[in-house]
Amino acid sequence: MASVTFSKATRIYPSVPRPAVDALDLEIEDGEFLVLVGPSGCGKSTSLRMLAGLEEVDEGSILIGDRDVTNLKPKDRDIAMVFQNYALYPHMTVGDNMGFALKIAGNSKEEIGKRVAEAARILDLEQFLDRKPKALSGGQRQRVAMGRAIVRSPQVFLMDEPLSNLDAKLRVQTRTEIAALQRRLGVTTVYVTHDQVEAMTMGDRVAVLKDGILQQVDTPLRLYQQPVNVFVAAFIGSPGMNIGHFELDGEEAALGRARLRLSRATLDALREEGADRLVLGFRPEALEQVGADEPGAFPVQVSVIEELGSDAFLYGALTDIPGSSVDGSHIIARVDPSRPPAKGDVVHLRVRPGMQHIFSESTGRRLPD
Amino acid sequence: MTTLTKAEPAPESRTAGSAPHRKRPREGSRLLGFLAWVIGILFVLPVLWMLLTSLHSESDAATNPPKLAAPLTLQGYREFFGASSGASPWPSLLNSLTASVISTLLVLALAIPAAYALSIRPVRKWTDVLFFFLSTKMLPVVAGLLPIYLFAQKVHLLDNIWLLIVLYTSMNLPIAVWMMRSFLAEVPVEMLEAASVDGAGLTRTLTQVVGPVVMPGIAATSLICFIFSWNELLFARVLTATVAQTAPVFLTGFVTSQGLFLAKVCAAALVVSLPVMIAGFAAQDKLVQGLSLGAVK
Numbered sequence: 213m214a215s216v217t218f219s220k221a222t223r224i225y226p227s228v229p230r231p232a233v234d235a236l237d238l239e240i241e242d243g244e245f246l247v248l249v250g251p252s253g254c255g256k257s258t259s260l261r262m263l264a265g266l267e268e269v270d271e272g273s274i275l276i277g278d279r280d281v282t283n284l285k286p287k288d289r290d291i292a293m294v295f296q297n298y299a300l301y302p303h304m305t306v307g308d309n310m311g312f313a314l315k316i317a318g319n320s321k322e323e324i325g326k327r328v329a330e331a332a333r334i335l336d337l338e339q340f341l342d343r344k345p346k347a348l349s350g351g352q353r354q355r356v357a358m359g360r361a362i363v364r365s366p367q368v369f370l371m372d373e374p375l376s377n378l379d380a381k382l383r384v385q386t387r388t389e390i391a392a393l394q395r396r397l398g399v400t401t402v403y404v405t406h407d408q409v410e411a412m413t414m415g416d417r418v419a420v421l422k423d424g425i426l427q428q429v430d431t432p433l434r435l436y437q438q439p440v441n442v443f444v445a446a447f448i449g450s451p452g453m454n455i456g457h458f459e460l461d462g463e464e465a466a467l468g469r470a471r472l473r474l475s476r477a478t479l480d481a482l483r484e485e486g487a488d489r490l491v492l493g494f495r496p497e498a499l500e501q502v503g504a505d506e507p508g509a510f511p512v513q514v515s516v517i518e519e520l521g522s523d524a525f526l527y528g529a530l531t532d533i534p535g536s537s538v539d540g541s542h543i544i545a546r547v548d549p550s551r552p553p554a555k556g557d558v559v560h561l562r563v564r565p566g567m568q569h570i571f572s573e574s575t576g577r578r579l580p581d
Numbered sequence: 582m583t584t585l586t587k588a589e590p591a592p593e594s595r596t597a598g599s600a601p602h603r604k605r606p607r608e609g610s611r612l613l614g615f616l617a618w619v620i621g622i623l624f625v626l627p628v629l630w631m632l633l634t635s636l637h638s639e640s641d642a643a644t645n646p647p648k649l650a651a652p653l654t655l656q657g658y659r660e661f662f663g664a665s666s667g668a669s670p671w672p673s674l675l676n677s678l679t680a681s682v683i684s685t686l687l688v689l690a691l692a693i694p695a696a697y698a699l700s701i702r703p704v705r706k707w708t709d710v711l712f713f714f715l716s717t718k719m720l721p722v723v724a725g726l727l728p729i730y731l732f733a734q735k736v737h738l739l740d741n742i743w744l745l746i747v748l749y750t751s752m753n754l755p756i757a758v759w760m761m762r763s764f765l766a767e768v769p770v771e772m773l774e775a776a777s778v779d780g781a782g783l784t785r786t787l788t789q790v791v792g793p794v795v796m797p798g799i800a801a802t803s804l805i806c807f808i809f810s811w812n813e814l815l816f817a818r819v820l821t822a823t824v825a826q827t828a829p830v831f832l833t834g835f836v837t838s839q840g841l842f843l844a845k846v847c848a849a850a851l852v853v854s855l856p857v858m859i860a861g862f863a864a865q866d867k868l869v870q871g872l873s874l875g876a877v878k
Contacts, residue, residue: 266774287780299771303793313779360779 214277214367216240216263216400222271223258223424232258234424235272243398245391246429247415249405251447255424256404257372263402264293264370276367287316292361293370297377298353300345300360307332307341310359331359334393351382358390362397369394369401375410387414408448412436420444442576445493445569451525451544453493457573460488465570467492468530470510472563477580478570490579491571496525498567499545501553502560509560512543517552524549531558635847642843657844661852670849673831676742678856680817680827681810684749688757688806689799691750696761697787701773711762714755722752726819733820742825745817749810756809757802764798765791800867808857828853 218238224231233255240246248256261267263274265286273282281289292313300309310331311324319327332338335355345353354374361369374390375383391414394401405411411418412432419429420443428440439445445453458465458472460482465472472492474482482490502509512528526545545561553559570579633649634642635658641651663669699707729748730739738744768791776786792799817827832853835846861868 264774264778266777286774286778287782291778293775293778295771295775297769297771299769299775301772301775301790301794303796312776312781316780316785360775 214279214400215242215244215275216246216368216402217275218259218263218272219275220272221259221262221269221274223255223262223267224270231270231424233262236426238419238426238429240400240402243400245394245401245403245414245416247403247405247411247418248421249408249411249418249447250421250427252406253423254421256406256421258424259421260370260372260402260404263368264291265289290367291370292364292366292368294357294361294372294374296373298345298357298374300353300356302345305342305344306337306348306356306359309345309356310363313360313364327363327365328359331362334362335359350378351386354378354386358393362393365399367400369399371401371403373405374403375405376407383410390414409450412448418448420447422447438578439493439569440578442491442493442571445571449495451496453495453569454499454543454545455491455493458490458492460490465490465492468510470530470563471508472568473508473565474570475581481572481579485572485574487573489573491573491576493569493571494563494567496544496546498564499543499561500564501545501547502562504560506560506562509562511558512545512561514553514555514557514559517547517555519549519552522549524552526553526559528559631847631850634843635851637844639842639844642847657842657848658852660842660845661849668834670828670831670852673826673828674853676745676821676825677811677828677853679742680745680749681807684746684753684810685803685806687746687750688753689803692754692757692761692802693799695754695758696765697791699758700762700765701768701770701791711759714758717755722815726815729816730819739820740822740825742821744820745813745825745827748816748820749806749813752813753806753809757806760802760805761795761798764795764802768794797867800864804860804864804868807860811857 216238217240218236221233221236222231223233236255236259238246238259248259250256258267262269263276265281265284265288269282273280275281276289276291301312304312307328311328314324314327328341329338332341335358337352337355337359340348340352340356345356348356354377357374361371371390375386378386387410403414412435415432417429418432418435420427420435422443428435428444430438435444435448439448442455446455456467456470458467458470460466460474461471463474463479465474478490482488504511511531512526513531514526514528516527518525518527524547526547528543528545530543543561547553566581568581570581571577572579630647634647636653636655637648637651638654638656641648642657660666661670698704699711704710733739733741733744772790772794773786776790781790812829813827814829814833817830818833821827821830832846832849835842835849
């Protein structure tokens with residue numbers, strides 16, 4: 213087991229102007245479960261493949277432990293990888309698939325058999341060891357791919373969207389299994405996904421990437437509570453954060469009838485920037501239903517109510533500013549699931565004080581609250 | 582970790598015996614099936630007729646319209662194997678076998694690495710290279726005949742089986758490269774990456790991962806090369822005489838000035854076609870699998 217260090221690691225594809233991964237600086241601790249997340253094309257898979265040795269590093273370096281692996285071949289890096297489509301060898305049995313790497317490494321037959329049996333026991337694959345991959349279900353294949361990684365006892369596990377080929381229910385189940393397995397084995401793991409829910413539920417820390425640039429790396433909760441910029445704020449959380457472009461009106465941010473008092477620190481930061489507009493974000497649970505006369509309350513016409521049992525979400529449009537800019541005038545609020553408003557109703561909402569996120573409109577960066 | 586021990590239901594077996602639930606064929610498909618049988622029989626009919634004729638005596642075979650119920654005899658086959666003329670077909674069959682097998686092996690040895698360099702690790706301008714291979718098939722074979730003849734004469738390779746081996750190898754190489762390229766292109770990149778992460782070098786990746794996966798494709802390619810070499814007539818006819826004569830050339834020798842001995846010719850044609858038919862049947866599974874490799878994923 214070991215730590216992993218990306219140091220200004222850069223990957224530039226020929227004939228593409230923008231680097232796929234741009235000077236990535238990232239430290240992953242020994243035994244940590246780090247998730248790389250971002251929209252497609254953000255460079256998360258490329259970063260993982262650079263660590264695996266399947267992609268060249270054009271600038272910077274990558275370390276596993278104290279060892280510089282930047283120019284090493286995959287086989288010399290002591291890593292194991294789980295691929296999105298599992299990449300099992302179709303002509304080999306489950307047991308041979310799992311033992312292939314050990315065989316190449318020159319282990320004895322008994323040693324291979326022992327380690328494969330151990331991994332099969334952990335993953336409940338014992339009765340399938342003699343089957344070929346095509347005689348397995350998707351979930352079983354996924355476990356074989358995991359098993360192939362486990363038997364190696366590598367320094368680092370690399371996982372490239374290993375759950376995306378499973379159906380929704382199995383995905384949720386396997387998600388917790390992988391996270392639990394990783395914690396038990398204590399092997400440093402780098403996990404790539406485009407699904408922020410997966411990232412939030414599995415990772416010790418989550419690194420959010422966009423356009424090849426690392427935006428923020430932090431614990432799931434910190435990402436949720438203290439996003440460093442508008443992109444992270446909008447990307448993390450489900451349903452997503454409401455984001456609106458507000459006017460600065462005296463000491464308040466204003467959008468139609470929606471008003472929000474700003475703190476001294478925020479006002480100072482805005483003055484320094486010379487901005488008279490700002491971006492305000494508030495999560496669905498930051499909104500509360502209030503009477504029409506309350507200060508700062510704004511009217512919202514309900515278009516859809518999503519009832520999930522434990523929660524209810526209101527999707528609506530601001531009525532006082534047609535075509536306004538709260539994310540295309542749509543607004544999402546969590547409401548009392550026992551008494552949700554009806555479709556077509558007009559309700560009044562207010563941002564709970566202190567639950568707003570304030571960003572600069574010009575840079576997108578978080579401003580002090 | 583208790584959740585991991587939850588066993589999943591076994592996948593519905595698609596391979597084991599259980600026949601898939603079939604809808605009752607409708608009228609239309611029954612008609613199509615009938616039509617397919619009719620067309621199939623029409624195609625096989627000449628071969629069956631040839632088989633029947635080969636089992637008739639020469640006088641029965643020569644009648645028009647043919648006698649279906651004439652007594653059967655193996656006289657045609659005996660004649661073919663040289664009962665009266667003393668000319669044995671074995672040397673020419675052996676020549677055909679040598680030329681076909683050796684050239685097929687050579688083709689595979691050259692085509693697989695070439696295809697690898699055009700699909701899995703594509704070289705620069707691989708499309709141009711691929712087009713070059715194809716372009717070698719554009720010249721009519723007969724146009725190359727005279728230069729090849731003159732060349733063979735100069736280097737004293739006329740009537741030498743090695744000349745045919747070289748020619749067949751170069752004739753089949755482009756087709757084999759194209760076929761193998763499309764099979765290799767179906768190998769998922771991730772599988773090769775998994776092999777490299779597992780620690781497999783190039784040789785091991787080729788022999789233990791890529792090789793077994795594209796085996797049906799290799800079988801299909803070798804069968805095609807074998808058939809083309811076995812059936813080749815033009816070069817064999819012009820460039821060989823007695824020593825290196827191949828089976829098809831031997832066959833043409835039956836067209837004599839004394840007229841056609843139909844039973845003997847039919848018997849000969851069947852015997853010469855036999856190896857190809859056997860190879861075809863033996864490789865049928867692999868062939869279909871190979872030609873549709875990756876179509877069902």
